[in-house]
Amino acid sequence: MSWSVNGTGTPEEVRGQLSEQFKGPLAEKPAGLSDDGERETVMNIAEMLEQVLSTFDAAQQVEISANGHMGFADWDAKTGCYQNVNISIAPKSPTIIK
Secondary structure, three states: OEEEEEEEEEEHHHHHHHHHHHHHOOOOOOOOOOHHHHHHHHHHHHHHHHHHHOOOOOOEEEEEEEEEEEEEEEEEOOEEEEEEEEEEEEEEOOOOOO
């Protein structure tokens, strides 16, 4: 099971992009993520990204990407569960034209 979201632009633009993209993994079962633990992880990341976006000035350009994967050491027995999550948040420098 995996998920990913990304956005680029002002904080408000990125909020809109992420809001639409989070609808997929957070959709009601069976359309969204099937594991409650992974679903909770995604909800927590959505909240954290919102908190981080609120720290940027309204005109600042920002790039955000987040993705995750849940797996099992033994897929057949569903044991050894783990999650791998990557998050990148960075202000986007303005392009300087000379």
